[in-house]
Amino acid sequence: xxxxxxxxxxxxxxxxxxxxxxxxxxxxxxxxxxxxxxxxxxxxxxxxxxxxxxxxxxxxxxxxxxxxxxxxxxxxxxxxxxxxxxxxxxxxxxxxxxxxxxxxxxxxxxxxxxxxxxxxxxxxxxxxxxxxxxxxxxxxxxxxxxxxxxxxxxxxxxxxxxxxxxxxxxxxxxxxxxxxxxxxxxxxxxxxxxxxxxxxxxxxxxxxxxxxxxxxxxxxxxxxxxxxxxxxxxxxxxxxxxxxxxxxxxxxxxxxxxxxxxxxxxxxxxxxxxxxxxxxxxxxxxxxxxxxxxxxxxxxxxxxxxxxxxxxxxxxxxxxx
Ligand SMILES: NC(=O)c1ccc[n+]([C@@H]2O[C@H](COP(=O)([O-])OP(=O)(O)OC[C@H]3O[C@@H](n4cnc5c(N)ncnc54)[C@H](OP(=O)(O)O)[C@@H]3O)[C@@H](O)[C@H]2O)c1
Numbered sequence: 001x002x003x004x005x006x007x008x009x010x011x012x013x014x015x016x017x018x019x020x021x022x023x024x025x026x027x028x029x030x031x032x033x034x035x036x037x038x039x040x041x042x043x044x045x046x047x048x049x050x051x052x053x054x055x056x057x058x059x060x061x062x063x064x065x066x067x068x069x070x071x072x073x074x075x076x077x078x079x080x081x082x083x084x085x086x087x088x089x090x091x092x093x094x095x096x097x098x099x100x101x102x103x104x105x106x107x108x109x110x111x112x113x114x115x116x117x118x119x120x121x122x123x124x125x126x127x128x129x130x131x132x133x134x135x136x137x138x139x140x141x142x143x144x145x146x147x148x149x150x151x152x153x154x155x156x157x158x159x160x161x162x163x164x165x166x167x168x169x170x171x172x173x174x175x176x177x178x179x180x181x182x183x184x185x186x187x188x189x190x191x192x193x194x195x196x197x198x199x200x201x202x203x204x205x206x207x208x209x210x211x212x213x214x215x216x217x218x219x220x221x222x223x224x225x226x227x228x229x230x231x232x233x234x235x236x237x238x239x240x241x242x243x244x245x246x247x248x249x250x251x252x253x254x255x256x257x258x259x260x261x262x263x264x265x266x267x268x269x270x271x272x273x274x275x276x277x278x279x280x281x282x283x284x285x286x287x288x289x290x291x292x293x294x295x296x297x298x299x300x301x302x303x304x305x306x307x308x309x310x311x312x313x314x315x316x317x318x319x320x321x
Contacts, residue, residue, distance in 0.1 A: 002320075003060040003095030004300055009049025012304045017297055023092070023099045030072040030079055030087075030105055036294075037065035037093040038118035039303050039316040040150060041211075041236055046091070055091050062093030063261075066108060066116035067320075076102045084108040086116040088124075088264075094300065096320045103268065106275065111282070115289050118150075118315030123278045123287070124271070125233065125260040126154040129209060130162060132263075132270065133256045134229045138163025140206035143199055143223065145216050146236060147184065148175035148313045155209040157182050157287040167202055169195060169216070171310065178313045182290065190216060199223035209233060217241035221253070230255045290314030 001022040004015055025031055043061050045051035066086040069079055079085065079102060086108055087093075087100040108116045130136045142159040146152040147168035159166040160183035168179035169188040176187040188198045196219040199205055204225045210217055214237025221230055221243060228251060235241075248255055264271040281287045292312045295303035297320055306312040 001097040032067040034067040035113035036117035065093035122154040143205035146212040
């Protein structure tokens with residue numbers, strides 16, 4: 001099979017696509033001929049050794065993909081060869097074949113491979129953050145930072161679907177136009193406008209969804225209302241912010257961490273329920289996954305560049321055929 005192979009941690013631009021032996025099938029697993037894989041910011045961090053999990057070498061990066069089952073273990077009861085499926089793996093998705101646990105492999109029906117390949121991680125993270133962690137209620141105001149990125153745009157759509165007023169904050173007018181198309185009520189260009197004063201003019205936020213961190217975290221937190229909830233999603237901006245804790249005290253604010261991948265393992269039932277609800281929202285058109293760009297596996301550096309250089313608006317997809 002062909003795959004991106006990491007033999008050491010280094011810049012993603014220095015990794016290569018190689019021809020290697022396909023992984024062996026294991027009990028409880030299925031083999032999938034991959035059609036498309038979703039690229040996420042953590043994939044870049046993983047290949048460069050900057051992610052909180054560091055797999056042993058050599059490893060194939062990539063956390064989510066979709067394709068067709070070509071082989072399955074004897075103990076897999078409810079899937080069959082030829083099924084169109086999506087799956088989530090810790091690593092291994094940036095390859096023409098993947099061996100995935102049946103527990104995290106789901107039938108796609110007629111959903112296109114590229115849409116399915118980029119669905120689980122961004123909507124899964126954002127739904128867990130807004131539903132289980134933030135307990136966002138209809139009528140509340142949600143502020144989303146990095147709102148046109150992968151998890152950000154998913155949070156905008158899910159926030160609207162949950163009945164919130166959504167303030168989208170992003171760095172360009174083009175990105176904000178995409179947020180508007182996906183339901184945002186108010187738009188803030190934080191490259192040009194003062195984030196804190198603009199959110200305060202809009203009445204403040206009950207919940208903040210922050211995948212950016214860095215210099216926007218503190219001004220954003222200062223806009224929270226009494227009993228506000230701050231969701232720590234990630235640090236795409238670079239720096240992990242150091243927040244003065246008096247901000248939490250002054251308005252009885254909760255700062256809540258969100259680590260979706262670990263939660264899916266600790267609460268598989270809750271995760272399955274969330275994914276079922278997300279699939280239903282896609283089928284009914286309540287949420288409309290946006291694809292920023294498609295790239296063949298061999299052009300993965302260009303695909304990763306879209307995220308690293310802050311150009312992605314929605315999902316970046318690698319195609320294998
Ligand atoms: N906690 C979890 O369970 C979980 C799960 C998935 C992802 N994450 C994290 O969420 C973050 C976003 O992931 P993603 O896949 O949605 O990435 P993405 O599509 O690249 O979105 C990241 C956004 O961050 C903003 N940004 C600000 N400074 C940036 C910089 N220097 N480089 C790149 N982006 C910058 C960009 O928006 P503007 O240009 O508008 O500022 C961009 O749209 C990452 O930190 C990732 O590790 C966490």
